[in-house]
Amino acid sequence: MEILHQRILADGVVKEGNILKVDSFLNHQIDISLLNEIGREFYRLFGKENINKIITIESSGIAIAAIAAQYFNVPIVFAKKAASKNIDGEVYSSLIRSYTHGNDYTAILEKKFLGPNDRVLILDDFLATGKAQLGLLDIARQAGATVAGIGVVIEKGFQGGGDHLRDAGYNLKSLAIIDEMTPDGIVFRNEEATY
């Protein structure tokens, strides 16, 4: 997605430890006009998949899911990060390892909001090793829901999680895939190769 590539090049900051900071437009301050373009692009990619619900994880996936949901005309459900002690039988839960923060957490989602009749689109801001997506896939599996697609704004291709999901047969589309990243520059994967 060209305007996203350009925005990452203009405003993204590469930090040590394979961190890409895009907090000026995507996940702390958020450019809602850009998010509308992103939502429209997700609809172009997944609009024919008969999706009836978009799921994501708090916090940085929520704005993306909410804006995109307007194009699909469906509700969103966001999984919450919880301390294990809060979990009871009314929720699906999945343990997720957070790459960025180096700590584990449990994602929970109330059972009444996801079931076998749902065809879901999983959306998130980042995909690196894919742990967050695997957690949501695990929750969808527990619910008996069908995962019609996985949409990601920025995939760190060099960390392998995205290709692993593609190899497993998931319909994953990332709007920008970074194959190389140093403080001196960012190399995107050829866009035609990704869809």
Add this chain to the structure above:
Amino acid sequence: MEILHQRILADGVVKEGNILKVDSFLNHQIDISLLNEIGREFYRLFGKENINKIITIESSGIAIAAIAAQYFNVPIVFAKKAASKNIDGEVYSSLIRSYTHGNDYTAILEKKFLGPNDRVLILDDFLATGKAQLGLLDIARQAGATVAGIGVVIEKGFQGGGDHLRDAGYNLKSLAIIDEMTPDGIVFRNEEATY
């Protein structure tokens, strides 16, 4: 806001401890069509205030802020909940007591995203004792930003935080104010009295 009142009466669940669960449409599963009506109403109430940024706190304020921001055509910034040990000199921070969860947390917001030239609208899903709003007001004060308004989807009027903010002179508008709440029923404050 009549359709919000009706939705709270239809789908809200009153629990012990003054808890109103609206997680089927507002803060876990989210009805994006309703959120668009809410965003439009916030714009009707605050659209002439020359707002250039909407601020909120993760997580349940984010979708509301993102959808509303489309009407104002401004970016959003959401404060993050952080462990105190993560706080450095690059962020504004404010200690917030969480009524719902009974635990304290620190809200942080990067200094580069808020400053003296900003006229902000503070948005959130709930106002009870007003601690979250006071935290964001504190952060805006640290930044030297002007708070042009505070918008809340559901105010628990009987807990007093909203009237305290009005008495202090803030331009607070709540789309639904609950004056009484029991498992048997909910009494809303007269809408004309609130604007």
